[in-house]
Amino acid sequence: MDYQFKDIEQKWQQFWAQNNTFKAEDKSAKPKYYVLDMFPYPSGAGLHVGHPLGYIASDIFARYKRLKGFNVLHPMGYDSFGLPAEQYAIQTGQHPAVTTEENIATYRRQLDQIGFSFDWSREVRTSSPDYYKWTQWIFMQLFNSWYNKDADKAESIAKLIEHFEQNGSTGINAVCDEEILSFTAAEWKAMSNQDQQAELLKYRLTYLRESTVNWCPALGTVLANDEVKDGFSERGGYPVEQKKMMQWSMRITAYAERLLQGLDTIDWPDPLKEMQRNWIGKSTGASVKFRISDFGFENSDKSEIENPKSEFIEVFTTRVDTIFGVTFVVIAPEHELVASLTTPEQKADIDAYIAVTKKKSELDRMADAKTVSGAFTGSYVLNPLNGQQIPIWIADYVLAGYGTGAVMAVPSGDQRDYLFAKHFDLPIVQILDTQKIDTEADPTKEGTYINSEFMNGLYYKAGTAAVIAKLEEVGAGKAKINFRMRDAIFGRQRYWGEPVPVYFKDGLPHLIEESHLPLLLPEVDKYLPTESGEPPLGRAENWKHAEGEYELSTMPGWAGSSWYWYRYMDAKNDNEFASREAIEYWKDVDLYIGGSEHATGHLLYSRFWNKFLKDIGKVVEEEPFKKLINQGMIQGRSNFVYRLIDEEGRGTNTFVSHGLIKEYKTSPLHVDVNIVENEVMNISKFKQWRPEFADAEFILENGKYICGVEVEKMSKRYYNVVNPDDIAQRYGADTLRMYEMFLGPLEQSKPWNTNGIEGVFKFLRKFWRLFHNDAWEFSVSGAEPSKAELKSLHKIIRKVEEDIERFSFNTSVSSFMIAVNELTDLKCNNRAILQDMVIILSSYAPHICEELWTLLGNPAGTLSYAPFPKFNSAYLIEDDFAYPISINGKMKMNLNIPLSLEIKEIEETVLANPDVQKYLDGKAPKKVIVVKGRIVNMVV
Secondary structure, eight states: OOOOHHHHHHHHHHHHHHHTTTOOOSSOSSOEEEEEEOOOOOOTTOOOTTTHHHHHHHHHHHHHHHHTTOEEEOOOOBOOOOHHHHHHHHHHOOOHHHHHHHHHHHHHHHHHHTTOOOOGGGOOBTTSHHHHHHHHHHHHHHHTEEEETTTTEEEEHHHHHHHHHHHTTTTOOEEOOSSOOOOOHHHHHHSOHHHHHHHHTTTSSEEEEEEEEEEETTTTEEEOGGGEETTEETTTOOBOEEEEEEEEEEOGGGGHHHHHHHGGGSBOOHHHHHHHHHHHOEEEEEEEEEEEESGGGTTSOGGGSOOOSOSEEEEEESOGGGGGGOOEEEEOTTOTTHHHHOOGGGHHHHHHHHHHHTTSOHHHHHHOOSOOOOEEEEEEEEOTTTOOEEEEEEOTTSOTTSTTSEEEEOTTTOHHHHHHHHHHTOOOOOOOOOEEOOTTTOGGGOSEEOOOTTTTTOOBSOHHHHHHHHHHHTTSEEEEEEESOOOEEOOBSOSSSOBOSEEEETTEEEEOOGGGOSOOOOOOSOSSOOTTSOOGGGGOTTOOBTTBEEOOSBOOTTTGGGSHHHHHHTTTOSSSSSOHHHHHHHOSEEEEEEOGGGTTTHHHHHHHHHHHHHHTTSOSOSOSEEEEEEOOOEEEEEEEEEEEEOTTSOEEEEEEOGGGGGGSOEEEEEEOGGGEETTEEOHHHHHHHSGGGTTOEEEOBTTBOBOEEEEEOOOGGGTOOOOHHHHHHHTOHHHHHHHHHHTSOTTSOEEOOGGGHHHHHHHHHHHHHTTBOTTSOBOOBOOOOOHHHHHHHHHHHHHHHHHHHTTOHHHHHHHHHHHHHHHHHTTOOBHHHHHHHHHHHTTTSHHHHHHHHHHTTOOSSOSTTSOOOOOOGGGGSOOEEEEEEEETTEEEEEEEEETTOOHHHHHHHHHHOHHHHHHHTTOOOSEEEEETTTEEEEEO
């Protein structure tokens, strides 16, 4: 029977599901291997052919590792909370859970259809209460922890309280808010519980603070930076503004140094690690305090201005040695001192500038390096080392959440400061370069000389150290290590997310009882903010804690994805997020495959949560993912038709074939790639595609309409989305799997081109043909394999092992094709050879291989755990050499001759060959020249 892929694939997908073929053992004598994909958000559109790329690669590796004798955990689940389902709920009134369930059903059907070896018994959904119970539990542990710098780890808040009770605040070295109290043990004990809780909130790893956020009024929620583009929400295109809100945050900054150091211990792509290093942004420099001057208020009524909250503006700089070149200070428009620093004369300008800034996202502000804008507050600070008056400006290139939200501007040393100074006609002071000392002339004066007012004539080992020493002396600064990374905002004003397990009493947050987890999402009448502006949870009736009001914000999308790999280890556990036994067995993820776009989001937050869980003794590894591979993107192959433009410039309903467009005036239109094959459009289907094309006319070339082609992002708007269902229906899942790997290296982006898929399908059919005779009857022999057959087999064994281990899946597909061609030429139907070939190919094309494994008479069941064939290098040793046989210098043929023969024996063998005698035409050669292992030439 010919290759009936539909029946075969349906049969084996049912078999795997019914027999839990890929269920991982919780304990095994086999070595463990944990293969993980970044789990998907189940959108209503389902999968297109670009989505499975990483899944196919990870599945090949998981199947290969099983054949290699590993106990493989290869799970799948869904990141099922999120804004799209909520927006659909707002539009339709349908509960997000209903939409999510429908989308998950579509994804599951598509994933099963491609033949993935997932352990579905461990499926997780972040929106399921039995899952988000543990997301809430982890939040509670973070709330009940603080970061001890001395121990360099998180510790229980109870330990901090114990220290306060015994020693007060003395000796505490913590990551905490800037403004903390100093108190004795007695003073601590004398505080009210309310005051104690307010102080402890300044230390907790998750805490409340006023933050500048991306607020989208139309969506009624805060958006992450990656959800905003050019000042508009990515979903819906609504305006986004910068707004200060009281938000939950997490002190990821406490782990900044460990997050940096950990990058040296994991096998991740260098570009991705560099992205994280840049995001964390470690800088060594100094903190400098510039005292606020009353100078700007000399001609103003200062009583009208809110009193400053501080006497200083603090900046962080990596070039404190340039402090004498500071000619202005810039603070962020959101800086807490803006209102108190703005003089009445400047208020209108400041208010107008802030209004414009609110419309820009932080990413836009950071990216817009060329545009210079700002506004003068009317106030000044004093240079702490020379007392010079320095004006204070606001500008959107300074962000409130980065560093201190203020910078000292040195136009002679920084390009952006220089452009700002030139634009607003501000002073530019040149700083003399530091001068090296001639140590040979005076070795006691080793170091560098700083030319400055207070250090003239003095020699210091380092200019920066000298400036810092002086700042410390006058109480205006100190050396400091700064990180650009900010604490992570942990709240969204949405409905479809994890409820925060907190209630408020007397204005302060308190955790609910652990026994009350999970705190379930309540029912609401609408999924919109309330009329008074509260988040959608404010609509819930009778949703209150016995002692106060619940938090109305929900957790962000990254909450559930920051620990999900542990839940897969023990997915049904009702008593803990995963048992100690499961965690100690599986430990961490050995191979993680997903997109690089998650570098500074999910991947950073996951590492943070993992380190925290390690600190509190719940997990055993410092890093969650040993090896990470970023798969490239499969781009769309767009097709175009060309509408004829009439003399008045209007589009007609006539379309010109691509090869003729130079002869006409045309306008290109995207056309559905699913009605185009090898760039030839199906005209009948085009007319049915859209009503306006029903009576379309065509100018053809050679009787065909040829489309234009271009590589673009795969998107519905370009009509270039290819559904894997269609490919599986037409060619089969095995063809889809192999073709996606064949497109190119896993890590690189490449265009989808259905034109080449026929070749892969024909290869699988040719492989099936090896096992059948001319009548398509299954037929293999038990004869001893020939040397040539063994050579071909062991070449592919070695090649596939090497390729899979280095994740070079595309080159394996090419090698499979070569091997099958060789075996076809050898007319091989040897059971021993073909059975090993089935095992080797099974990771790539599992359905056809399972069927052939059964036809070969193996015991009922699956080949998924068969031993991978062992490579034997002896079969690749060349015993023969294909000598080129030439007559009078012209090559006529190749002749295989044993390499062990001597020159005389080679000559005799050649002359005895019937084909050689035909070329000689009965003539005896005058001379035979033999170069052993190279060539034989006969002179006639």
